[in-house]
Amino acid sequence: MNVHDEMTDDEVLRAASESLCAIPMAQPPDVEAIMARGDAHWRRRLSAVAGPSVGTAGLPRRDYHPKRENRRLAMGLAAVAASAGLVLGLGLSGVFGSASRQPSPPAHAQLAAWTVVKQADGTVLVKIREFRDPAGLQRKLRADGIPASVEFNPANLDGKGPWAIVHFKGNPCQEYRGGEAQAQNVVTGGSPFTVGMYVHPSAIPSGAGVQFVASSNVGYATPDSEGDLFEWLVQTSPRCTGS
Amino acid sequence: VSKQQKEFADFFKASWEPCLRAMVAVVGSPQLAEDQLAEAFARAWASWPKVRCHPAPRAWVVRTALNTGASWWRRRYRDLPLANHDSTALGDVDIGLDARLLSAIGRLPRRQREVIALRMFLDLDSATIARQLGIEAGTARMHQSRGIRALRQELTATKNVEANQ
Numbered sequence: 001m002n003v004h005d006e007m008t009d010d011e012v013l014r015a016a017s018e019s020l021c022a023i024p025m026a027q028p029p030d031v032e033a034i035m036a037r038g039d040a041h042w043r044r045r046l047s048a049v050a051g052p053s054v055g056t057a058g059l060p061r062r063d064y065h066p067k068r069e070n071r072r073l074a075m076g077l078a079a080v081a082a083s084a085g086l087v088l089g090l091g092l093s094g095v096f097g098s099a100s101r102q103p104s105p106p107a108h109a110q111l112a113a114w115t116v117v118k119q120a121d122g123t124v125l126v127k128i129r130e131f132r133d134p135a136g137l138q139r140k141l142r143a144d145g146i147p148a149s150v151e152f153n154p155a156n157l158d159g160k161g162p163w164a165i166v167h168f169k170g171n172p173c174q175e176y177r178g179g180e181a182q183a184q185n186v187v188t189g190g191s192p193f194t195v196g197m198y199v200h201p202s203a204i205p206s207g208a209g210v211q212f213v214a215s216s217n218v219g220y221a222t223p224d225s226e227g228d229l230f231e232w233l234v235q236t237s238p239r240c241t242g243s
Numbered sequence: 244v245s246k247q248q249k250e251f252a253d254f255f256k257a258s259w260e261p262c263l264r265a266m267v268a269v270v271g272s273p274q275l276a277e278d279q280l281a282e283a284f285a286r287a288w289a290s291w292p293k294v295r296c297h298p299a300p301r302a303w304v305v306r307t308a309l310n311t312g313a314s315w316w317r318r319r320y321r322d323l324p325l326a327n328h329d330s331t332a333l334g335d336v337d338i339g340l341d342a343r344l345l346s347a348i349g350r351l352p353r354r355q356r357e358v359i360a361l362r363m364f365l366d367l368d369s370a371t372i373a374r375q376l377g378i379e380a381g382t383a384r385m386h387q388s389r390g391i392r393a394l395r396q397e398l399t400a401t402k403n404v405e406a407n408q
Contacts, residue, residue, distance in 0.1 A: 009387075012395045017363045019344035020264050023273060028259040029281050031252045037281075038288030163281035 029164040037167065115196075116140045125189075127196040128229070131214045138242075145201045147209030147241035149173050149234060157215040165215050166230050173234035173241070176208040186210060187231050197231075208233045209241035250295065251288050258301045259284075261364045265305050268360035271349055276308075283308035301365050302375040309357065347397035355390035358383055 007015075113132035117125040124144045128137075134150040141148035155168040166175075185203040187210065189196055199210060211234045234240055259280070266276035283304045287294045297303045348356060354376070361372045373383035 007395055007398065009391050012391050012398060013359070013363050015398060016344055016348060016359070016394050017264075019342075020268055020348070020363075023267060023345075025260060025263050025267075025273065028255070028263075031255045034255060034281060034284045035248065035251065035288045037285035038291075163278055 029167070030169065033164065033167045033169065113137070116144065118144045119198075122201055124199045124201070125196050126192060126199060128192040131229075134214075137212075141199070141210075142242055146199055147204065147236045147243065148199075149209060149211040149240050151211070152214045154213070157213075166211075166213055166232055168213070171211075171213075172239040173209075173211045173237070176205070176233040176235050182208075182233065186233065192229060205233070207236055209236045210234070211240070247291060247295075251291055254287075254295075254300065255284055258304065262301055262305050262308070265360040265364035266308055268348055268363065269309060269353070269356045279308040280304070299365070299367060299371050299375065302361060302367055302371060305361065305365065306375045343397060343401050344394065347394055351390050351393060352386075354378075355386045355393075358386040359390040359394075362387060 113128070113130040114137050115125075115127040115129075116137070119125060122145070124141065124146060126137075126141070131152040134152040138148055138150040141150070149172065151168070151171070155170065157165050157168055182203060182205050185200060187197050187199050189198040204210065210231055212229060212231050214229045236243065262283075263273075263276055263280055266280050267273050270276050270279070286307055287300070287304050294300050294303055348359070351359065357376055358372055361367045361375065367375070369383045369387065370380045372387075373380040376383065378386075
């Protein structure tokens with residue numbers, strides 16, 4: 001007879017559950033950050049219903065009606081999609097217009113912590129060796145035409161999960177919504193400490209910038225070190241991207 | 244702090260870990276599970292008047308997390324083993340029986356993993372699981388039965404090997 005012939009379903013499930021408990025889990029993100037993001041969902045949904053010209057911050061939550069909202073949201077999304085098509089068309093015109101200009105010679109900035117090299121085609125190669133001098137890197141990226149924000153361990157984020165890292169308390173930037181697909185084209189390449197990242201300014205959607213957030217602010221960015229670097233699209237603003 | 248905020252905060256605090264474990268059981272990667280779960284909790288707060296009255300709010304969160312999909316940010320620098328949880332995925336844990344069980348869970352078909360995870364960590368019955376996953380109760384029971392059978396076989400095989408050594 002086999003050892004576990006007599007195991008009940010509950011015993012099997014308990015054993016499986018205990019095996020998963022062996023994996024240490026991340027500490028939960030700050031609930032304030034979760035709620036702030038939830039509030040952003042709320043404002044966005046109301047904006048989609050009421051249109052961008054109507055202030056929504058003071059609307060009471062009890063006005064929410066899921067079915068009615070879904071119908072309105074569908075109409076709102078259709079309008080947004082039409083607007084997006086217009087914006088895309090304008091964006092393409094801009095790209096074609098600038099393509100006729102002669103490219104400027106590559107500009108180099110060789111510093112100890114990182115390297116930024118503007119390519120002839122306008123893309124910007126970024127290599128990071130150390131998570132130091134985020135302000136300098138931010139200035140250089142902006143000078144090369146990238147609406148950028150750079151934050152290295154802004155709130156002692158070591159060991160935090162990705163959600164907490166990009167939503168750190170006091171982040172001057174807000175997520176750019178609707179840019180998930182474009183984000184894949186804005187930053188290409190690989191690891192910043194080996195092949196480097198290529199930032200494509202022409203792929204950045206109108207009204208968006210790029211934020212780099214690292215969970216460490218010290219040490220070399222080598223395969224032996226710990227740390228995370230995240231990039232995501234954010235809304236441009238004076239506080240976030242400088243303009 | 245309003246009453247609703249405190250209510251949600253309490254719910255979040257009590258529910259994060261069981262929901263995260265359920266998510267890890269389904270998606271395999273603790274990092275991806277955390278991403279999707281955080282987004283789902285944000286949506287839960289956005290719809291809190293509805294979620295708080297839901298018969299199984301944790302199940303609502305997990306189902307939403309499962310539907311959330313990939314993150315909207317990209318991790319650029321972490322293709323290296325680390326000391327903390329982020330390097331861990333199902334089947335990668337070298338902890339004997341646990342490792343083999345984790346691997347067995349990871350090999351289950353997705354739907355079986357979802358049913359097993361909701362049963363294990365949220366302690367839901369088949370009818371509630373079925374409602375959350377949008378399937379028939381009988382189908383949920385079938386997935387649960389097959390999943391448990393596969394896990395039992397893994398347990399049996401492992402223990403028999405150990406007994407013969």
